[in-house]
Amino acid sequence: MMALVRAENITKIYGAVTARSKEDVTSGAVATRALNAVSFEIEPSSFVSFVGPSGSGKTTLLNLIGCLDKPTEGKLEVAGVDVLHLSMRQSASFRGNNLGFIFQDFNLIPVLTVHENVEYPLLMVQNVPGGQRRERIFAMLEAVGMVDQKDKYPDQLSGGQKQRVAIARALVANPKLVLADEPTANLDHKTAFLVLSFMKKLRDELETTFIFSTHDQKIVGEAEIIYSLEDGELTGKQVKAGKENA
Amino acid sequence: MLNLFKIAVRNLLRYKRRTLLTASLISLGVVFVLLFVSVTGSFKSMMIGQMTDSMLGHLQVHRKGYLAAIDNLPLNLNLKTPSYRKLEKILSQRPEVESYSPRIKFGGMFSTFVETTNIRLNGVYPDLELKTVPLLASRVTDGADDGTLNKGEIWVPELMAKSMKLSVGDTVVIVATNQDGSVNGKQFGVSGVLESVTGPGGRDGYIHIEDAMDVLRMSEMEVSEIAIRLKDFGRLHAFTEDLSALLAGERNNQGKPLFEVHNWESLSPFYNIARLIDIMTFFIKLMLIAVVLISIMNVMIMAVYERIREIGTIAAIGTLPGKILSLFVLEGLSLGFLGVVTGNILGYFIIAVLNASKISFNFGRQTGLVLSANIDWMDMLTISVIVILISVVASLQPALKASKMDPINALRHV
Ligand SMILES: Nc1ncnc2c1ncn2[C@@H]1O[C@H](COP(=O)(O)OP(=O)(O)OP(=O)(O)O)[C@@H](O)[C@H]1O
Ligand SMILES: [Mg+2]
Numbered sequence: 001m002m003a004l005v006r007a008e009n010i011t012k013i014y015g016a017v018t019a020r021s022k023e024d025v026t027s028g029a030v031a032t033r034a035l036n037a038v039s040f041e042i043e044p045s046s047f048v049s050f051v052g053p054s055g056s057g058k059t060t061l062l063n064l065i066g067c068l069d070k071p072t073e074g075k076l077e078v079a080g081v082d083v084l085h086l087s088m089r090q091s092a093s094f095r096g097n098n099l100g101f102i103f104q105d106f107n108l109i110p111v112l113t114v115h116e117n118v119e120y121p122l123l124m125v126q127n128v129p130g131g132q133r134r135e136r137i138f139a140m141l142e143a144v145g146m147v148d149q150k151d152k153y154p155d156q157l158s159g160g161q162k163q164r165v166a167i168a169r170a171l172v173a174n175p176k177l178v179l180a181d182e183p184t185a186n187l188d189h190k191t192a193f194l195v196l197s198f199m200k201k202l203r204d205e206l207e208t209t210f211i212f213s214t215h216d217q218k219i220v221g222e223a224e225i226i227y228s229l230e231d232g233e234l235t236g237k238q239v240k241a242g243k244e245n246a
Numbered sequence: 247m248l249n250l251f252k253i254a255v256r257n258l259l260r261y262k263r264r265t266l267l268t269a270s271l272i273s274l275g276v277v278f279v280l281l282f283v284s285v286t287g288s289f290k291s292m293m294i295g296q297m298t299d300s301m302l303g304h305l306q307v308h309r310k311g312y313l314a315a316i317d318n319l320p321l322n323l324n325l326k327t328p329s330y331r332k333l334e335k336i337l338s339q340r341p342e343v344e345s346y347s348p349r350i351k352f353g354g355m356f357s358t359f360v361e362t363t364n365i366r367l368n369g370v371y372p373d374l375e376l377k378t379v380p381l382l383a384s385r386v387t388d389g390a391d392d393g394t395l396n397k398g399e400i401w402v403p404e405l406m407a408k409s410m411k412l413s414v415g416d417t418v419v420i421v422a423t424n425q426d427g428s429v430n431g432k433q434f435g436v437s438g439v440l441e442s443v444t445g446p447g448g449r450d451g452y453i454h455i456e457d458a459m460d461v462l463r464m465s466e467m468e469v470s471e472i473a474i475r476l477k478d479f480g481r482l483h484a485f486t487e488d489l490s491a492l493l494a495g496e497r498n499n500q501g502k503p504l505f506e507v508h509n510w511e512s513l514s515p516f517y518n519i520a521r522l523i524d525i526m527t528f529f530i531k532l533m534l535i536a537v538v539l540i541s542i543m544n545v546m547i548m549a550v551y552e553r554i555r556e557i558g559t560i561a562a563i564g565t566l567p568g569k570i571l572s573l574f575v576l577e578g579l580s581l582g583f584l585g586v587v588t589g590n591i592l593g594y595f596i597i598a599v600l601n602a603s604k605i606s607f608n609f610g611r612q613t614g615l616v617l618s619a620n621i622d623w624m625d626m627l628t629i630s631v632i633v634i635l636i637s638v639v640a641s642l643q644p645a646l647k648a649s650k651m652d653p654i655n656a657l658r659h660v
Contacts, residue, residue, distance in 0.1 A: 068562060068654050089567060096564020103657070107559040111256035123249070125564040169563075 002080065003041040004177060004209050005065055010038050010074030012060050012232075034060040036232040037074070042225075044176070045207040047200060049223030051214055056229040058213035059181050065211060066099055066179045067091045079176050096125035100170030100208070102180035102199075106162040108154040114141070114165050115150040121173040128173075140168035143205070144198050160191035164198060171202055180212035184219055196222045250569065254576040257549065258584075264548075265581060268541045272585025272633065273592060275534040279629055280593035282530050284619040285600075286523045292615065294520065298510050300381035300443050303347065303473030305486055305509040307333060307493070312470065313508060319351045319366060321425045324468035329496075329504055333472060336492060342485050344475045345377035350458040351470040354422035356451075358410050365406065366450045367420070369458020370395075378475045382452075388414050388439035399437035401452040407439045414438065420453070424462040432461050444516070482509055531632070538582060538633050542640035546578045550644045557648050558656025571649040578641025579634060586630045597621055 012035040034057045042048055050058050063069040064076060067083050068091075076083055079098050086094055095101075100121075108117050118137045122128040128136070141147045144164040154162055163183060170178050180199070184192035196219065203210050212223070220226055228236040258265045298304050312323040325333070330348065337346050350369035355362055368375075372395040376383055386401060395401060400420070402412055412418070414436055421431040434453065442449050459467060476485055486509045493505040511517040550557070557570060597619050605617045 063654055066562070092561065092564050092566050094564075095562065096566075099564070101559075101562050103559065105555075107555065107657075109253075109556060109559070111253060111260060120560075121563055124560070124569060125566075 003077075004044045004046075004079060005040075005042040005211075006075075006077040007041070007065075008039050008075040010064060010071040010076055011036055012057070012064065012069070013072045034232050035064075035071070038229075038232075038234050039074075040227060040234060040237070042209065042211065044209055045203060046209055047203055047222075047224040048209070048211045048227065049214060049220055049225070050211070050227045050229055051217070051220045052229035053215060055231075057232040058215075058229055060232075061229065062179050062181045062211065062213055065177075066101065067095050096121070096173075098176050100173070100175035100178040102163070102166050102170050102178060102183045102212075104182040104185045106154070106159070106166050106186075108162055108165055108169070110154050113151050113153055114146055114157070117154070117165055118168045118172050121169060126173050136172055137168075140172045143171075143202060144168045158191075159187050160194060163187060163191075163195050167195070167198055167202065171206065171208060174206070175208060177209045177211065180210065182214055183212055184214065184216065189218070192216070192219055193222070250573050250576055251580070254573060254580050257553075257577055258580055264545065265584075268545050268581060269585040269588065271541050272538055272582060273589035275537045276586055276589025276629060276633060277593040277596060279530055279534045280590070280621070280626065281596060281600075281619070283527055283625050283629070284597055284621050285617065286527060287622060287625070288617070288619045290520050290523055292618075293516055294510065296381065296443060297514050297516055298475075298479075299379055300385055301379055301447050302510050302513050303378050304476045304479060304482055305474050305489070305507060306513060307472045307474070307489070308470070308506050308508070310503050310506045313506060313513075319353045319470070321352060321462065321468075321470075324350070324470050325472075325505075326468055327466045330467065330469045330472075332496060333493075333505065336489075337472070337474065340485075340489075342476050342478065342481055344477045345374060346472050346474045347371065347374040347378035348455065348467075348469040349375075349471050349473065350455055350462070350464075350468065351450075352422055352458065352462060354420050354461070356406070357419045357421065358412060358416065359419070361410050363406065363410070365403075365420070366447075367400075367458065368447070368450050368452050369455040370452060371455050372396075375452070375473075378473050380475075385441040385443065386438040387441050395437065395452060395454055397454045397457055398433075398435060399454070400434035401438040401440050402436050403440050403449045403451055404442050405449060406451070407436075412436055412439075420461055422461050424464075426463075428463060430461050430463055432457065531629070534629070535632065535636050538585070538636045539640045542578050542581055542637050543644070545581060546574060546641040546644040549577065550574065550648045553648075554651070554656050554659040557651050558653045558659065561651060561653040562657060567649040570651075571645045574645030574648050575638055575641050578637050578645070582634050582637025582640075586633045589633075590626055590630060593626075594621060 011033070014032040014034055015030065038061065050061060052058055060069070064071050065078060067078065067086065070084055081094065083091070083094065109120065112120065115137060118140055119133060122133045122136065138147065141150055144167055146161065146164050146168065149157065149161060154165070157165065178199075184195055187195060199210055199212075200222065202208060214220055224240045226238040227234055228238075309323050309325045309329070312320070315323060337343050347370055351366070352369070353364060353366050356365035387404065388407075400418065402418070406412070416436045418434050418436060419431050420434060421429060423429050434457070440452070455467075476482060486507060490507045493507060494503055496504040498504050561570065601618055606614050607617055608615065
């Protein structure tokens with residue numbers, strides 16, 4: 001089976017000295033090596049977590065996989081596309097068609113209702129026709145248990161409810177891959193587990209691949225494949241029983 | 247239903263007070279410009295109407311060189327009969343011409359047998375003159391019997407009538423020197439007192455053209471000027487050019503041009519006032535543009551700055567830069583639109599109230615002119631289109647900034 005994400009020796013250096021600006025930088029800016037020759041492959045419909053202490057490079061890595069940023073060195077393929085050479089516009093449309101995002105701070109659009117927030121990717125990014133739209137929004141809202149709140153605005157919801165709406169928004173357009181950078185960092189434990197259970201349930205139903213990052217050891221246990229990051233290096237891979245060669 | 251426009255409007259409603267303040271500023275600007283444009287515009291067309299319809303006519307034809315010497319009313323620069331006939335033939339064939347009126351203008355002595363003074367006179371065919379300058383009839387304040395000017399009658403300017411204590415029915419004598427230097431006099435009965443109007447010729451007396459020929463001992467008719475009225479005043483410039491071109495071909499024996507054509511603009515000093523009004527209108531529109539540009543730009547720069555994380559979010563989930571751009575441009579446009587619509591409605595009502603309250607003003611020696619401000623729909627449309635265009639221009643820079651934002655930096659923004 002073809003890997004959904006294939007990373008080969010990807011390195012990310014912030015403040016990297018480019019050929020052109022070499023002279024200017026010699027004295028000043030210190031370059032940070034946030035990722036150092038990281039390689040891994042992620043199979044479709046897996047439930048993967050990157051863990052590591054603060055500053056270990058989790059966000060950096062997820063940004064690279066999410067086509068929001070580009071590695072300084074190395075090769076990166078997502079859904080069979082070499083994402084290194086996409087333009088800004090191409091990246092945007094690649095993200096819109098293939099990826100879903102869940103953010104630590106929920107990032108719902110405050111002027112839109114729950115229903116409209118979930119509708120946003122279908123309408124503004126993918127141009128899905130009206131009838132189909134309503135069906136899919138309803139199915140997603142039902143999956144995360146938010147149907148009865150659909151006309152509320154984000155500021156009328158609790159954190160857990162917001163993140164459930166965010167999950168619905170990330171999945172409504174049927175992405176191949178959902179990226180979640182510390183999706184539970186702003187939630188209490190009970191809610192965090194609930195949110196993760198919704199993610200897992202949707203993975204089971206839709207066979208979407210989930211990659212999330214966390215520094216919370218208890219949450220990590222929910223993942224099926226766990227990569228450990230330390231100082232920008234991949235230091236371990238743990239596969240939960242029954243998932244190997246699944 | 248969810249679309250860009252709806253999101254833009256909701257975003258505007260997010261800070262209701264700010265939106266309201268900015269929209270009212272734009273509305274106020276629109277109201278002010280509308281008021282200024284319609285009041286000055288109406289004033290202008292009223293004054294032009296007064297001038298052209300009570301004395302000048304829309305345009306005039308003279309013998310070449312006459313206008314430069316008009317202060318002396320030079321009889322030797324009159325159009326001779328053949329020239330006049332030629333001109334008459336041309337004018338009667340032009341469909342644009344409503345009517346024309348030949349005038350003999352001359353200066354003379356005016357005596358009441360008690361007092362004597364100087365007077366400037368127009369000899370006219372009363373029916374042609376009244377067709378060409380229809381408001382002349384309304385200037386006859388102290389009129390006699392039928393309101394026309396029969397042979398042997400004179401319409402005396404108001405100021406002269408007052409100072410010489412003349413009234414309708416009195417007898418006066420006009421004495422004038424003709425081109426050859428011979429002096430002649432004739433008695434007239436006063437049949438009307440003429441209200442003065444501002445501008446050249448606004449204080450002239452009127453007699454019948456045949457009386458004028460009599461006094462000046464003309465054997466054949468000579469004409470000082472021909473006043474022309476058009477069916478459509480809007481075609482004035484085109485017609486002036488046409489006629490000038492047509493008459494330029496008419497030469498005298500020495501091959502010099504015979505005629506000169508002038509429209510009211512070169513005949514009346516009010517034209518400069520009209521021009522000044524146009525220039526002021528232009529600057530006031532410019533001010534409106536500045537107000538709209540600065541206020542909308544200010545709001546949109548703020549809006550983009552406040553929403554950096556939101557912009558990062560929608561960019562991350564795949565909204566194309568063009569859509570983000572349209573979102574913010576639409577927001578600025580909606581703000582401008584709100585201002586324009588309320589401004590137009592408000593302006594319309596204020597002008598209606600202004601008209602209903604019948605404010606009057608004086609101009610020169612004319613008193614009690616009632617101000618009637620007409621809203622020109624074309625003006626309203628132009629102003630609205632300008633404001634909306636400027637709203638778009640003003641939001642373009644902030645919107646471009648939003649659309650080019652790097653999603654990672656935007657999402658990290660605190
Ligand atoms: N935009 C940036 N410019 C410069 N250095 C950066 C930038 N973003 C991250 N870094 C550096 O890269 C390293 C990895 O950062 P990253 O945000 O990926 O860590 P993280 O694992 O997500 O940490 P946390 O758990 O605190 O979110 C850190 O040393 C950080 O200081
Ligand atoms: Mg992080």
